[in-house]
Amino acid sequence: MTSVRPLLKVSGISKSYGGRNVLCDVSLEVLPSTVVCLTGTNGSGKTTLLDIICGFIRSDIGSIKLRETEISHYRPWQIARLGIARTFQETRPFSRLTIQENLLVASPMKDANSFFRIFFRPKLAADELRSARHRVDKIGTELFKGNTNVRSADLSFGQRRLLEIARVVCSNASLILFDEPVSALSSESRKQVVQIIRTLVSDGASVLFVEHDQNVIQELADRVYKLHAGKIV
């Protein structure tokens, strides 16, 4: 069924740091509403590849195509605006904000986020904010049993992991990159995360996630790429 055009097409990506080539000639594809897993030993360049896709690191050569647009030279915020969101291996919550505020920052809002519009289009901004708050509360009750005005700096590691995933859900991106979403989680929340990823995919999003845990890979991945010392195996 090769006629389906891939959502994300990474081809010929290489990156070397001071002589040590971290990635060489890596290519992979993510078809729309599928789950692709990227696995490999530690230090095989998985996170570097994610960083390159998100625009944090510029690859030496190679191209990244999102649908038709070439994004290898885009800035991170430009890539994000095209509908790519990600989580981080070490959790990176906005520590001074509460859970709800974290989720609101993640939700895409045009009017409520511009200096100009909040003063000169207050009505539009207010409506947008209300609908966003509604979605956030729904996710909040689902994941955090409702108490969402806790400062994220005071959350436990597991909760912070959940917050990252909740943020990605709120951003309703079309492609989501997970960096070891379930590592160091209790089995109960591990099931919860897998369930969320499934619902995301069923809503039409595609997922590229980095993972070691074989049975999670079995459960979720439609396709698996194995990275070893910077090369696809």
Place this chain on the structure above:
Amino acid sequence: MMKSLVFLFACFLMFLGSCQPRGTNSEVVIGSAISLTGQEGAGVYGENIRNSMELAISEINAKGGTHGKLIRVVYEDTQLQPQVAVSAVNKLINVDKVKVIVGAVSSGETLAVAPICERNKVVLISPASTSHEISNSGDYIFRTIAPDTLEGNAMAKFALQSGYKTAAAVFVDNAGTKGPAEVFKQAFETAGGKMVAMEVGPQGSTDFRTQLAKVKAASPDAVYLLGYALELGNMLKQSKELGIQKPLLSFQVMEEPKVVEIAGNAANSVIFTSPTIRASEAQGRTKQFIDAYRQRYKKDPGIFSYNAYDAVYVIAKAIERYGEDAESIKKGLYEIQNYDGASGQISFDRNGDTAQPPKLLTYQNGQIVVFQPQFAQR
């Protein structure tokens, strides 16, 4: 949080409202808005003024005060900043209910507080602001120090009479020194002279070597040095170090002992204009003031001391004749003609300015003497 804030704000308002004007009616309260602390030597001028005012008041009160009442002064620090001066004057007028204020020091401050005094009909008498811009800032505004036009013109006249064809000026970027320099240049050039260099030093700097080097290269016949307590001493020292042989001219800040302390023997043979004479040749009221000041404070009076001393006396004189409300003080002051004060002959014109004629003075081994100009009679 909101409740405690409103509560705090309420006590603040009550606190403001509660500060009742003090001062029983058995004494006359005079305000004084002068710089007692702050940058660029602000404290030196405030101290000179405060010491002289206290001296004058103790003398007047010893003789029964004025209009049957003793005098008391309330001092407010302006830190040589117009913004602070405005608040200081506001407090003096509205809390201490003063009808006359001695102050402010820098011309900038006086220009800032003048409209407030005019509006509230309070007499402002400055012992230190010399800028000519103050002359027409209101009929409640007086000065016991001559405007800078006087000293600038007097020095220009002397320079011309001494046959100098070219001159240079080094001054600091503030109203008190820029004024005389520009007046000198204007007077000197209209009479045919030529200013070969006008070098300005930035506020607060004490290194004038490059300015003086440029002046030396322009080789003028005379150099007009203008600075205040922190600057003038260094200007003189640095001119000597750079080996400027030309005659050095200056203005009344040379009277300030601190300037001579910093300049050391570089101050000798500097010719300067000043209405008062410190030390040896002083006579009459000036000598009396100098002796009383030395006796009380164990040091010589500095710049603005003489003018502050006279300010208190002319105020007392005005109150004695017409009473202590602002109108009477104003009327009394305008009627003061050739009053023999410590800072020279004081007579207020319709702008409230006075014009004590500046005398030519110089330093000889640390002592101020009257300068005998030997003009080549041509």
Place this chain on the structure above:
Amino acid sequence: MEAVLNVDYFAHILVFFFIYSLVVFGLSYSTHAAGILSLGHGAFYGIGAYTAALLTIHFNVGFFTATVLAGLAALLASSFIGFCSLRLKEDYLAIATLAFLEVTRQLLYNWSSVTNGAYGLAGIPPAQLFGFEARQPVSFLPISIILSLFGIVIITRISRTPLGFSILASTDDPIALQTFGKRPTVLKLGVLSISAFLAGVAGSQYAFYVNYVHPNDFGLSTSIMFLAIAMIATARRPIAGCFVGLLLFFVTSELLRLLNFPAEVKGNLIQILTALTIFLVVLFRERHAKK
């Protein structure tokens, strides 16, 4: 015989209270929320004052337009510090704002053909609004209260919307914020320009109230005074914190003025108290900052 309530003293202090509040709202928000430590707000205040003064003296522009233009002039000037903040991190940026302050002050002193240099600009007409002239402090008070409310509305409006949360996030974790399509630098510049605008408006109010401006008022000591007041506020409650800071500052400086301390000690004491407040607040906040 003495008036029971000396209204003018009362009103004068409150006018300055509300003028300073405008600068401090913007400064505290840009410091705590956007993480830009600026020593340059004394310069924005000065630029606003001089713009308003020059406009009214030379082109007799009305009060309202002069105030808005003064704010815009300060906003324009802040683009320089904005440009610096793109390339410099916190401590270098603080030094760049100090350099900006000193260069502006030298400019006000030396560009005498326009700013009348060390003589300052006198004769600024009082504020005319709806036909009546605000000469006395009491009549000027409503104007400064309204403008202060204007500042409160702006800052709270921003800090309560997702825009405000993004601003806080831009200091917490700018990298993570970018993955949600937001641009940390643009957010910080937005906050800086708004705080400069408010400082410019405050500067124009000062010019209209005192009817005279002098370069000596817009130096380092003014910037540090604003910073000391703004220190009390926090990112979460910028306005309430500023009010506490303002109250603390005005009560101490006026209280000292009223108690008959020997006058030459008062000036230094106020400075020492300002320094101690900054130091203690910084130390206290450090001790209780949750990691």
Place this chain on the structure above:
Amino acid sequence: MRGQFDLLIQICINGLAAGAMYSLVAVGYSLVYGVLRFINFAHAASIAIGAYAFLTLTTYLGIPIVLAFLLASSLAGLFGWTLEKVAYHPLRRSSSLTPLLSGIAIAILIENVLALAFGPAPYRLSRSSESDAIQLLGRYSILRVHLYMLASAGIAAMLLLIMLRYTSLGRRIRATAENLELAQVRGIDTDNTISLVFVIGSFLAGVAGILIAYETQVTPQIGFLPSIKGFIAALVGGLGNVGGTVIAGLLLGFFENVLVWQLPTVYKDSIAFVVLIGFLLFKPGGLFPNKWKRF
């Protein structure tokens, strides 16, 4: 034309003199920033304390000059030590804004305490030959104290370089500067090292304060402008690079005065700030920004 040539030479000498003072102040700055990566706003206070201590020791207590010199500078060094313990150590783990603020607070505090104690008026150090001018070739003049400044800046830089290269304290300082955590892991008592760095930096500032006092006068604000100019020199020379800092200080003094040869002299101070902004934006590493080897 003869006059202009003499003028240019004298201006260069003035530049050298001013530069000598900037380098002396900058060496202390560069050392502290090099190790801790933050700007010590209270450096001006160490300058003032050095000057006032020397003033009290010589004029009021009549202690001979050389002894007073060492005593006053070590007093400034002691202040540096307490400053670090009180104002900077507790804030070590916070964002780099807070030490800046506590630095500013201490600078204001010391300036006003000195103004209260000694009064606002300028003092002159007792008359001595240090401040007399030396005539060079009969036409140009430089103060003896400027040569002392130049000498002490050079000596200080050399001593520091030697100390940092060959002594154990030097190695400890460089390790702490390289990576604080790593140094701690390797068993280096970083707190003690950092305090010692402050002692040295403030000692040098004290020396600068005394020499500035000889050049002009002693006022509470004696440290303000020199410390800013000193910081600019330290930045231009590459923060942490002691050798480069001395050269940069001389260059700054030189350009400040030479540029003013044709421009109106009132812009002298603004030039330094324009230089600062230029270097901050376009060459933050300074003139000699080689990596850590810069020590």
